[in-house]
Amino acid sequence: MSTTSLRTVxxxxxxxxxxxxxxLAEAVRHGSTCGDGPxxxxxxxxxxxxxxxxxxxxxxxxxxxxxxxxxxxDLRPGDEVIxxxxxxxxxxxxxxxxxxxxxxxxxxxxxxxxxxxxxxAAITERTRAAVVVHYGGIACEMETIGEICERYGLALIEDxxxxxxxxxxxxxxxSYGRMAAxxxxxTKNVQCGEGGALLLNDPETAVRAEIIREKGTDRSRFFRxxxxxxxxxxxxxxxxxxxVLAAMxxxxxxxxxxxxxxxxxxxxxxxxxxxxxxxxxxxxRPTVPDGCAHPAHLYYLLMPDLxxxxxxxxxxxxxxxxxxxxxxxxxSAPAGLRYGRTAPGGCAVTENVADRLVRLPLSAGLxxxxxxxxxxxxLTYEVR
Ligand SMILES: Cc1ncc(COP(=O)(O)O)c(C=O)c1O
Numbered sequence: 001m002s003t004t005s006l007r008t009v010x011x012x013x014x015x016x017x018x019x020x021x022x023x024l025a026e027a028v029r030h031g032s033t034c035g036d037g038p039x040x041x042x043x044x045x046x047x048x049x050x051x052x053x054x055x056x057x058x059x060x061x062x063x064x065x066x067x068x069x070x071x072x073x074d075l076r077p078g079d080e081v082i083x084x085x086x087x088x089x090x091x092x093x094x095x096x097x098x099x100x101x102x103x104x105x106x107x108x109x110x111x112x113x114x115x116x117x118x119x120x121a122a123i124t125e126r127t128r129a130a131v132v133v134h135y136g137g138i139a140c141e142m143e144t145i146g147e148i149c150e151r152y153g154l155a156l157i158e159d160x161x162x163x164x165x166x167x168x169x170x171x172x173x174x175s176y177g178r179m180a181a182x183x184x185x186x187t188k189n190v191q192c193g194e195g196g197a198l199l200l201n202d203p204e205t206a207v208r209a210e211i212i213r214e215k216g217t218d219r220s221r222f223f224r225x226x227x228x229x230x231x232x233x234x235x236x237x238x239x240x241x242x243x244v245l246a247a248m249x250x251x252x253x254x255x256x257x258x259x260x261x262x263x264x265x266x267x268x269x270x271x272x273x274x275x276x277x278x279x280x281x282x283x284x285r286p287t288v289p290d291g292c293a294h295p296a297h298l299y300y301l302l303m304p305d306l307x308x309x310x311x312x313x314x315x316x317x318x319x320x321x322x323x324x325x326x327x328x329x330x331x332s333a334p335a336g337l338r339y340g341r342t343a344p345g346g347c348a349v350t351e352n353v354a355d356r357l358v359r360l361p362l363s364a365g366l367x368x369x370x371x372x373x374x375x376x377x378x379l380t381y382e383v384r
Contacts, residue, residue, distance in 0.1 A: 006320050006373070007320070008320045008321070008322055009320060009321045009322060009361050009366065009370045009373055009374055010322050010361060010363075011322040011323065011324050011359065011361050011362075012186065012187045012361070012362075012363050013361075013363045013365035013366060014186055014191070014363075014365065015191075015259065015363050015364040015365035016251075017251055017252060017254075017255035017258065017259070018251070018255065019250075019251035019254065019255075020247075020248050020251040020252070022251075023039065023247035023248065023250055023251045024244060024247050024248060026247065027039055027243050027244045027246075027247035028244065032243040032244075033242055033243060033244050034242060034243065035058075035240030035241060035242060035243060036220065036223065036240060036243070037243030037246065038243070039243045039244075039246035039247040039249070039250045040058050040240075040241070040243050040246040042246075042250045043058060043246045043249045043250045043253055044056050044057070044058055044197075046250065046253040046254065046256075047182070047197055047199075047253060050164065050165065050172070050253070050256065051164070051172045051173075051174040051175060051180075051182075051199055052171070052172050052174075052175045053174060053175060053180070053199035053200065053201060054199075054200055054201045054202070054203060054206065055199070055200040055201075055203070055206040055209075056197050056198070056199050056200065057197060057198045057200070057209055057210065057213050057239075057240075058195065058196070058197050058240065058241050058246055058249070059195070059196040059197055059198055059213065059239045059240065059241065060194065060195065060196065060238075060239055060240070060241045061090075061183065061185070061194055061195065061196040062090060062159070062161045062181045062182060062183030062184075062185070062196035063090040063093070063094065063196070064196060064237075064239045065181035065182065065196045065197060065198040065239075066090055066091060066093075066094035066095075066131075066157075066159060066181045067093075067094045067097060067237075067239075068179075068198050068209060068212050068213060068239055069094065069157050069179045069181060069198065070094045070095045070097065070098045070100070071098065071212050071235060071236070072179065072205055072208060072209055072212065073098075073128060073129055073155055073157075075095060075098040075099065075100040075128060075129075076098075076099065076100075077098075077099030077100070078099065078100070078101065078126055079098075079099075079100045079101070079126055079127075079128045080100065080101045080102075080103050080124060080126045080127045080128065081095040081100050081101070081102055081103065081127075081128060081129045081130070081131060082103045082105055082114075082119055082122045082123070082127060082129070082130040082131070082154075082343065083095075083102055083103070083104065083105070083114070083130070083131040083132075083133070083159075084104065084105055084106075084107050084113065084114040084132075084133055084350070085104035085105065085106065085107070085329045085330045085331040085332075085336070085342070085347040085350040086107040086112055086133075086135070086327050086329065086330075086347075086350045086353065086354065087133045087135075087159065087327060087330065088133075088161070088327060089330060089333070089335070090159075091131055091133060091159045091330075092104075092330050092335075092336065092339070092340060093335075095129075095131075096335070096339040096340070100128070101126070101339065101340060101341060102330070102336070102339060102340035102341075103122050103127070103340065103341055103342075103343050104329075104330055104331035104336065104340055104341070104342050104343060104347060104350075105118045105119060105122050105343040105345075105347070106118055106343070106345060106346065106347040106348065106349045106350050107135075107347075107349050107350050107353065108349070109349050109352075109353065110287040110289070111135060111138050111140070111286075111287055111289065112135045112136075112353055112357075113132070113133065113134065113135050113138070113139075113140040113141070114130075114132055114133070114140055114145075115349070116140065116141040116144040116145050116148070118343055118344075118345050119145065119148050120148055120152075121343065121344045121345065122343035122344060123148075123152055123154070127152065127154060128154065128155060129154050129155040129156070129157055130145065130148070130149055130154050130155075130156055130157070131157045131158075131159055132145060132156070132157070132158055132159065132177070133158075133159045133161070133162070134158070134160060134162055134163040134166060134173050135162060136162055136286060136294060136297050136298045136299075136300065137162045137163045137164070137165065137166035137173065137294045137295040137296070137297040137298075138166070138286065138287075138288055138289070138292050138294045139163070139166060139167070139168035139173055139289075139291075139292045139294075140168075142168045142169075142176045143169070146176060155177075155178050155179075156176065156177045156178055157177045157178065157179050157180070157181070158173065158174055158176055158177035158179070158180035158181070158199075159180075159181050160173050160174040160177075160180040160181060160182055160199070161181065161182065161183035161185075161188070162183075162188075162295075162297040162298065163295065163297070164182055164188070164189055164190060164295060165189060165256070165260055165295030166292070166293060166294050166295040166297075167292070167293040168291060168292055169291045174199045175199070175201060176201075177199075177201065178200075178201060178202050178205060179198055179199065179200055179201070179202075179205060179209075180198070180199040180201070181196060181197070181198055181199075182196055182197040182198075182199065183195075183196050184196055184197070184249055184252075188297070189256075189259055189260065189263060189295060189296070189297055189364075190249070190252040190253055190256060190259065191249075191252060192241075192245045192246070192248040192249040192252065193245065193248070194245070195241055195245050195249055198213075208234065211233050211234050211236060212234060212235070212236040212237070212239070213236065213237075213239040213240050214236065214238075214240065215232075215236050215237060215238055216232055216233060216234045216235050216236030216237075217230050217231060217232055217233060217236070218230050218231060218233050258364075259364045260295065260296065262364040262366075263295075263296035263297075263362065263363070263364050264296045266296070266299070266362055266363075266364075266366055266371050267294075267296040267299050267362065269371050269375065270299045270360055270362075270371070270374070270375065271285060271286070271299070273375040273379075274301070274375060274378055274379070277378065277379050278301065281304075281381070281382065281383040282304045282383055283301050283302065283303055283304070283383065284301065284302035285301060286299065286300060296362070297362075298326075298359050298362055299359065299360045299362050300326070300357050300358065300359050300360070301357070301358050301360070301378075302353060302356045302357055303356045303357075303358060303383070304356070304383055305355065305356060306355040306356065308356075308383055309325065309355060309356050309357070309358050311381075312358055312378075312381055313325070313358055315377070315380075315381045316374075316377050316378065316381075319373070319376075319377035319380070320373065320377075321360075321361065321373060321374050321377045322361060323358050323359060323360055323361065324358070324359050325354075325357060325358060325359070326354070326357050326359055327354060328354055329347055329350045329351055329354050331347045331350070332347075332351070360374055360378075361374055
């Protein structure tokens with residue numbers, strides 16, 4: 001059969017396990033369509049178990065969880081927050097919305113995570129926090145970063161959008177920061193279409209977080225029967241998801257081990273199947289440093305340059321494989337220039353890898369034939 005008559009291998013195929021439809025119907029039948037119903041409680045308990053977080057609040061997205069973290073930090077206009085340039089705009093937006101200045105640091109060429117050696121030089125008297133992003137769920141150098149944050153009195157926040165199920169030195173990602181933001185967007189390992197969570201590893205923050213998530217009111221305490229009426233207490237917004245989405249999330253979290261086993265099998269098949277080809281063509285595969293256990297969130301290749309990245313994507317597309325690029329640097333984006341600044345040393349590595357990176361299809365919904373097709377298509381590309 002010619003490749004053109006085959007169905008395209010999608011970059012992401014929404015994967016559903018066993019119980020999603022049953023739980024969705026149950027939520028609707030039960031009438032628990034607003035937030036904080038029985039499925040929210042079930043999903044939250046599962047998430048706490050997986051991450052070891054002291055507390056967790058489901059949110060409507062990772063973007064909103066990050067916004068909550070910015071409110072919880074009581075940032076003032078002009079305060080500075082250090083973060084990588086190589087990340088999604090939500091990491092920066094959350095803090096810029098509070099009037100704070102995102103300070104963009106370069107990434108390491110091996111893991112593409114914030115380069116911990118550049119953080120100290122980016123600190124000024126206005127610095128209040130550092131946000132790390134574990135790219136592809138491969139951990140940042142948390143020991144060094146944690147030590148710097150402690151020494152300078154900075155809040156450490158994990159944008160853990162990629163990192164559910166990842167570990168650094170035996171400890172789950174999401175358990176290092178004062179807060180961590182999770183994503184359950186359709187492209188993530190565990191998904192409910194649009195969704196997220198804020199993990200809270202400090203009990204004092206947890207009390208206020210619950211208020212901020214419920215429009216700045218103590219309605220959660222009222223619904224638990226702890227107070228006679230609820231009031232407007234703080235600033236906040238409506239960050240809690242419908243229990244219908246929590247029902248979907250519960251089904252996914254219950255199937256976490258199966259989802260992960262399948263994703264790891266795909267990740268490993270790429271890593272082994274492309275090893276010789278990558279070495280012969282000057283293509284780099286992901287680096288997983290000692291002490292990091294990754295959650296198979298994404299599989300990327302670093303092509304020699306932009307020209308080959310674009311040609312490689314077109315080559316795969318012609319073979320019926322949908323591969324995509326990823327983050328564009330934030331420090332040089334229009335809003336990055338307007339609201340942020342670049343840390344000393346610039347972001348040359350970020351600029352370089354953003355041009356060269358390509359992500360291969362990866363989801364628990366890919367079958368073995370599709371994975372073989374992706375590998376075979378890549379193997380016929382020659383860097384010349
Ligand atoms: C690092 C990072 N942070 C935040 C987000 C935003 O996640 P969400 O779509 O759940 O708001 C993304 C999206 O993929 C991301 O990659």
